């Protein structure tokens with residue numbers, strides 16, 4: 285068996301690993317390389333393998349840094365199966381199409397910028413289009429989360445719940461390696477243990493070989509207290525002031541996790557008359573996709589559903605898709621909770637909500653996710669005053685709160701617990717999906733704590749495993 289690392293090796297994005305087992309070639313993930321212009325341009329480079337020689341692609345989850353180069357793989361000649369969980373397949377319909385639109389918008393923006401400077405624009409093309417993205421969806425082969433699928437000539441793949449986002453799985457491969465059965469596990473991205481909506485990452489039996497993520501391999505989250513109670517406190521205080529609570533959140537995952545917690549509060553009668561809006565077309569579509577896959581939820585939430593409750597819908601909730609409704613909501617002065625994207629306030633309807641609400645001291649902006657430095661979200665979170673939105677300056681009078689711990693990623697302690705739950709150390713472990721220093725640190729911790737043979741592969745590196 286041979287493994288080649290073609291992405292998320294000593295970096296976080298671009299997840300892409302190639303397994304060759306007795307001539308059967310399986311690609312694990314095909315993610316977009318993200319993080320600034322220079323990195324983004326690398327997506328345009330040809331794949332370092334011939335996509336036409338692949339037998340199968342297996343996808344751990346829908347995040348674009350794991351799925352975003354699939355349209356390029358198709359354009360480069362791969363027309364075979366892309367096996368993934370049913371909820372992931374559903375989310376991909378939304379997320380890949382959105383990614384295609386973003387690439388087209390990006391190209392239009394570059395053309396406008398060049399035209400202003402009277403420069404040549406003939407070389408500018410979108411990385412791929414919405415149409416390219418939609419074409420890939422035909423190749424998806426959905427398997428139930430927790431289910432096993434037979435790979436022709438190769439063996440089987442089982443999708444073990446990883447709890448990271450809806451449908452996210454750890455990939456458990458049983459492969460026939462010239463007469464010997466080998467197990468290779470790819471952790472995918474592992475979720476947190478304290479999520480409300482999604483299950484905790486499930487453990488697997490110790491495999492022969494392991495590819496493991498290490499995003500937060502160097503840090504433990506502080507004990508954040510009860511996030512639902514903090515949210516309740518903030519909403520209640522803002523309602524008393526007759527203000528709005530504005531929550532910037534990623535459309536897929538974070539929005540639904542926050543909704544479940546508000547649902548708990550509403551159903552307990554603690555937020556009577558609360559009006560809650562989800563104002564982001566992608567979040568609305570994702571919320572509907574979530575509602576279709578109860579099998580992918582945590583046990584307590586599944587039990588609620590068996591009792592007839594819908595954890596993402598409650599009285600007072602409105603899903604806003606139309607632009608006119610979103611604009612009306614901007615203007616409205618009635619107290620409300622508004623959840624909108626993008627999560628870091630860099631684009632989307634959230635910018636309009638912020639523009640209309642940050643000047644009023646009755647309102648509260650609540651951050652529930654990571655704010656990258658330089659993003660509008662980070663500028664507001666830091667308390668900068670005034671704030672520039674759409675080229676104009678606004679005084680920041682609204683209160684600003686942060687609730688930590690809504691992360692979709694396991695921290696160091698949770699990663700180590702997951703590794704310990706294997707019961708034994710694999711013959712070989714490869715640490716991927718982390719900033720270089722973090723992956724090296726985490727690999728060192730694993731090696732010392734479990735006396736395990738651990739490698740942090742470099743991009744392009746390959747390993748023959750016997």
Ligand SMILES: [Zn+2]
Pocket residue numbers: 345347350448473
């Ligand atoms: Zn992810």
